[in-house]
Amino acid sequence: MLRMIRRHPLAEQAAEELLRRIGDGEWALGAKLPGETTLAAQLGVGRSTIREAVRELAGRRVLESRQGAGVFVIALQPAEDWDKVLRKADITDVLEGRLAIETEGARLAALRRTPADLKNFRYTLADRKRAAANAPDDWYIEADLAFHRAVVTAAHNAVLTELFDTFVPRIRRAMIDMLKLDEEYRHRHDQAAHEAIADAIRAKDPELAAGRAREHLSAVRSSVS
Amino acid sequence: MLRMIRRHPLAEQAAEELLRRIGDGEWALGAKLPGETTLAAQLGVGRSTIREAVRELAGRRVLESRQGAGVFVIALQPAEDWDKVLRKADITDVLEGRLAIETEGARLAALRRTPADLKNFRYTLADRKRAAANAPDDWYIEADLAFHRAVVTAAHNAVLTELFDTFVPRIRRAMIDMLKLDEEYRHRHDQAAHEAIADAIRAKDPELAAGRAREHLSAVRSSVS
DNA sequence: CCGTATCAACTCCTCAGACAAGCTGACAAC
DNA sequence: GTTGTCAGCTTGTCTGAGGAGTTGATACGG
Secondary structure, eight states: OOOOOOOOOOHHHHHHHHHHHTTTTTTTTTTOOOOOOHHHHHHHHHHHHHHHHHHHHTTTEEEETEEEEEEEEOOSSSSOOOHHHHHHSOOOHHHHHHHHHHHHHHHHHHHHHHHHHHHHHHHHHHHHHHHHHHEEEEEEEEHHHHHHHHHTTOOOHEEEEEHEEEHHHHHHHHHHHHHHOOOOOOHHHHHHHHHHHHHHTTOOOOOHHHHHHHHHHHHHHHOOO | OOSSSSSOOOOHHHHHEEEEEEEESSSSSOOBBBHHHHHHHHHOOHHHHHHHHHHHHHHHHSHHHHTEEEEEEEESSSSOOOHHHHHOHHHHHHHHHHHHHHHHHHHHHHHHOOOHHOOOOOOOHHHHHHHHSSSSSHHHHHHHHHHHHHHTTTOHHHHHHHHHHHHHHHHHHHHHHHHOOOTTHHHHHHHHHHHHHHHHHHHTTTHHHHHHHHHHHHHHHHHHH
């Protein structure tokens, strides 16, 4: 039997406590924390436990320890973990975010695509066509995502590409669920719509490319709500 | 004299080494690492040093240790730190990402804005007008960002809002640099363009709102390149 | 008065050893 | 086959010791 309730080790509890105190304003940004021995006495744990707690928060870029000087606050809260944000968010919200990224990506791709990008389109589209016909679900999903990624990379914008990659795990999971619930799902966003997006980018027509990307992704979004 | 090269503690070096090995595929996702004593002998450090390295990677959500069972790989690489990504990225790439988010935000806002959102527009626009006239640079920047945030929040999409907030620190820094270099900068994206966006959202015209947002942000983007 | 050198007290860093707590697989009993 | 037990592994925690780096006060020389 799996134990659902997981008792946290002391070091993790100590890290949570420190995080809470930082959030409560006990130590301002850039402030120095009390020494290890002091903190250990305050929290009623050993020194090595405090060290591990500090090390964990250092990994999360909240604390920074400098030998001889002390431990300092370098952020008042951990950086947003985007994986977590997307996991918790409504899938419709996620798909609207994806639509924003990919529509703009298609528009810029139409302006900046290189011959290598076009070659990439041909490969990923052919792959997707094969997968849609007779491959298992997960192959089809990967092939579909590969084409969409090719579109975004053709925009030659590192931020857009990184954004897309951040969204991929969440989108992949949603597609898996989709295909389980609805076996006809794959027929609904057909190959033709994808070819059309690639054609518009090839033709260097930004408005058409953006429009077709928007149309396709709106359909995807509508199909889940 | 400041020491520019910062010698990393052994624990951090050990964490880097483990991260490298994970990236090299020495341990797959879900695999169990050798025991602490074994690792300590392999890397030639003490056991508590290994423990701190593991704890740091646990903080970064790469490893997870379970008492009695072992240490396991739960991610092959640390989650992207978006602050860092945006800091390193070209400002033009960042502004194009912002354009994607905010254009879609304006479009959805025109469909979903509530009376409270409209009130928010009135307040932030009035504030921005005052700040543009006679406030210090940082006030003006905050007022400008507050209005843009109001537009995105009116889309009522948690992912878009979160994305915008992620971009804010980087955009703020860019605006500060802008105002230093060019004292006339604030006159170039004038109040009228902002009022026009709000008007289109108030009129429930998604295409107009998106178009005006795009136009304004394109101008901002062009002004820096 | 100002700049510099010294140094003591403080900090974190690392190691080693001991024991507690928890998990896992093998093996015996039923 | 199922269950119970347990030995041997794992990580968790504490303590004590010494090393290494930083900082600020203090004394010294100009």
